[in-house]
Amino acid sequence: MKSLFKNIEGILCDIDGTLYFKGKPIQGAIDTVSHLKEIGMKILFFTNTDSKSPHGIYNILKDFGFQIQEDEIFSPIIALKEFLAKHPSKKLFLVTTQEVAREFQEYDVIRENETPDFVIIGDFQDDWDVNRLNRAFQHVLQGATLLGTQGNIFYLDREGNPVIDTGSFVEMIARATKTKAKIFGKPSKEYFEQAIELMNIPREKLVVIGDDYESDIQGAFNVGIRAILVKTGKGKYFNIDDGKKLPNMIIPSFSSLKEYL
Numbered sequence: 001m002k003s004l005f006k007n008i009e010g011i012l013c014d015i016d017g018t019l020y021f022k023g024k025p026i027q028g029a030i031d032t033v034s035h036l037k038e039i040g041m042k043i044l045f046f047t048n049t050d051s052k053s054p055h056g057i058y059n060i061l062k063d064f065g066f067q068i069q070e071d072e073i074f075s076p077i078i079a080l081k082e083f084l085a086k087h088p089s090k091k092l093f094l095v096t097t098q099e100v101a102r103e104f105q106e107y108d109v110i111r112e113n114e115t116p117d118f119v120i121i122g123d124f125q126d127d128w129d130v131n132r133l134n135r136a137f138q139h140v141l142q143g144a145t146l147l148g149t150q151g152n153i154f155y156l157d158r159e160g161n162p163v164i165d166t167g168s169f170v171e172m173i174a175r176a177t178k179t180k181a182k183i184f185g186k187p188s189k190e191y192f193e194q195a196i197e198l199m200n201i202p203r204e205k206l207v208v209i210g211d212d213y214e215s216d217i218q219g220a221f222n223v224g225i226r227a228i229l230v231k232t233g234k235g236k237y238f239n240i241d242d243g244k245k246l247p248n249m250i251i252p253s254f255s256s257l258k259e260y261l
């Protein structure tokens, strides 16, 4: 399997479930990131976390002890901001955490009786009620465009229990309004293309590493990149007999990478 890495110059590296899980870094992952950088591997920390600002994600990794720079992080919130920068005068209705809402302070976030141009559904954690979702639904019915920060159906919480994620809520409103949402994070093809562009490395010299088959592995295959599945986080539940196209490599954890370099 060493041959896979022979021509690899860059890694699109998932974060949650791959570098940390249940509030703790994956054993050996901190050293492995440092080692990869030492041997000249370019890494983009390519996450679907949409409950936190990019700076918040950076702080988590830094506090764990990962040697990273803030500009090595690419998150759905960054992709969404890039999109909104092209539509500066549009009115927004946000269903996100407060931390993420603060990222959009310079935009026109609507008041009670206004109609938005964009309805943005992100991970809103415990800070939600059905009325908030209902308002989002009504705005989309009235013609607002539905934007979803990412497409994950569920995530695993700090105890490892599955919890409904952003993609499920976005899908619910899309279905109720008979519309199709624009998704910013994984597994959106556009999101992968943005990450490839940021890396500035030909895709045949890139590899994606992640724990989520649909988001990371399938997403990579959709844009012609090879992919490695780690058996930590959601990867624990991947079954090779599922009939899905197999990842190029399946490894016990991120730190196993060292054996193949």
Ligand SMILES: [Mg+2]
Pocket (backbone or CB within 6 Å): 014, 015, 016, 017, 018, 210, 211, 212, 233
């Ligand atoms: Mg993950």
